[in-house]
Amino acid sequence: MGTTQTFPLKQETDIVVIRQQVRKVAEQARLGLVSQTKIVTAASEIARNALIYGGGGEARLTGTQRDGRSAVHLVIIDHGAGIEDLDKAMVDGYTSGNGLGLGLSGARRLVDDFSIRSAPGEGTTVELWKWR
Amino acid sequence: MxxxxxxxxxxxxxxxxxxxxxxxxxxxxxxxxxxxxxxxxxxxxxxxxxxxxxxxxxxxxxxxxxxxxxxxxxxxxxxxxxxxxxxxxxxxxxxxxxxxxxxxxxxxxxxxxxxxxxxxxxxxxxxxxxxxxxxxxxxxxxxxxxxxxxxELSTPVVELWQGILAIPLIGSLDSNRTQIVMEALLQKIVETESDIAIIDITGVPTVDTMVAQHLLKTVTAAKLMGAKCIISGIRPQIAATIVHLGVELGDVVTKSSLADAFRLALREQDVRLVANKPR
Amino acid sequence: MVDRIPILKMGRYLLLSIQVDMHDQLALDLQEDLTQQIVKHRAKGVLIDISSLEIVDSFIGRMLAHIANVSQILDAKVIVVGMQPAVAITLVELGLSLEGIATALNVEKGMRWLERNVDEDLSLECERGDDPDLSAEAGD
The missing domain is CATH 1.10.490.10 (Globins)
Structure with missing residues (x-):
């Protein structure tokens, strides 16, 4: 409990590794099956965004506590071009690439707490929380 | 010291x-x-x-x-x-x-x-x-x-017929309870390989936007799994609320009573009930 | 890691069961393989079993939608079977409802659906074939 693991996010197969690790930590935190699936799916969306639009980065995963409940905390960081208009990027259907535009907005709905920091030229950091 | x-x-x-x-x-x-x-x-x-x-x-x-x-x-x-x-x-x-x-x-x-x-x-x-x-x-x-x-205990999922499930919801629904019972329903659909599930809300006094949305999400999720949901027992006030709240029911099948919903479900399963003796 | 998802031919149908956590390239390869196999075997139906899939994210969702669209153009019906409840709930929350994709609870029910729907289409074709106007058109 409480130790943070860091995983590289440089190629597509890293997304699979991150999904599997998030699942493992979510199981250890005794999250329900639906909650597990939600955080793993959110991790997959955000990691793919960071890889495709942000050119890759890393994921930091922690099994921890939040308000007395066991929780999964995931931070995904990229060092890409950053997002110019965060509000616009968070809207369903908005995409700068050829995706469905559900990545950010959809992932936010899947987790209990979501925060994103980004500025043009400074990359993007997305923080995800899911608790019991 | x-x-x-x-x-x-x-x-x-x-x-x-x-x-x-x-x-x-x-x-x-x-x-x-x-x-x-x-x-x-x-x-x-x-x-x-x-x-x-x-x-x-x-x-x-x-x-x-x-x-x-x-x-x-x-x-x-x-x-x-x-x-x-x-x-x-x-x-x-x-x-x-x-x-x-x-x-x-x-x-x-x-x-x-x-x-x-x-x-x-x-x-x-x-x-x-x-x-x-x-x-x-x-x-x-x-x-x-x-x-x-x-x-979980307060809302049992019951099998009405082979391939037809019903979940009679009684009492007020908050979004936490709705979520738990809906997960139980979807799980039971898989276990019993049921094609149709009837969600009966006759015993539910009020429905707010969150609950209505949870119900709709369940119907959509069941569809993704290959099962169909029918919502029955919508009271007039609740119907009015749903319209008032602007919740889109989309192509969700609704019936006024559990009996009507069951009849529809039987028909969809190609089951015909015949009276034993002509009356 | 697995580098190909096997596609099985069974009569007029193609069957595939996704049992590994797919990376994106694997999904893209599958999409392409399947298209080629449909044409090669003149398949009339495709059954995709995802009961072992622990998640479906927007990428895999998009792949399924793409397969369904392409197959439709190639005159093959597609049915996705066995989606787990947790996966379905998550997909809905994510905002994907996979409109237009047929689904069934398990492989058995999926096969029955294919039998029913593919047969209907064939009988229609037969009737049309008997129609002199249409066959004249086809001869042009």
């Missing part, structure tokens, strides 16, 4: 203190139905030992590393007692009964009883509060667990 006096006192009289403490607990009343004297003896001995070890390293800061064993033990004992059904005061008595015992030893065996008593009082009070907090937080966890299992 005073802490060394206290430590001396504790170390010198450990065995006697233990005996008196257990006696004090016995006098306060031991729940013979929940715990036996041997366990009380063992718990007291263990706690006194870690307490003395910690106190010898300092009594100023209970957050210090060396007080951790004491807290861990107290937490474990309080948790167990909380789950076993001890009352809060019975749990608190365990720690507080040590206070008077130590007072009397301080009075008889030290030359500065007042200083010593002050210190004992401060220490025991803090530990007492700590064990009380552990007790309450365990109680809260127990209540939450019970609530969750109550929710």
């Amino acid at each position: 005073s802490s060394s006096v206290l430590t001396d006192l504790l170390q010198k009289h450990e065995a006697a203190i233990l005996q008196d403490w257990v006696a004090a607990q016995r006098q306060a009343g031991i729940r013979a139905d929940l715990i036996d004297e041997q366990t009380v003896q063992a718990n007291s001995r263990d706690l006194l030992r870690v307490f003395i070890t910690a106190a010898s390293q300092g009594t100023a800061d209970l957050d210090a590393e060396y007080w951790k064993p004491v807290k861990a033990l107290l937490q474990r004992l309080s948790q167990t007692q909380s789950r076993q059904g001890f009352s809060p005061s019975e749990t608190a008595t365990f720690v507080f009964s040590l206070k008077e015992v130590l007072f009397s030893y301080a009075q008889r065996h030290t030359d500065q009883p007042l200083v010593c008593i002050g210190e004992i009082s401060r220490l025991i009070d803090k530990l007492g509060l700590y064990s009380f907090e552990s007790f309450v937080s365990t109680r809260e966890t127990v209540i939450r667990e019970q609530q969750e299992s109550m929710l």
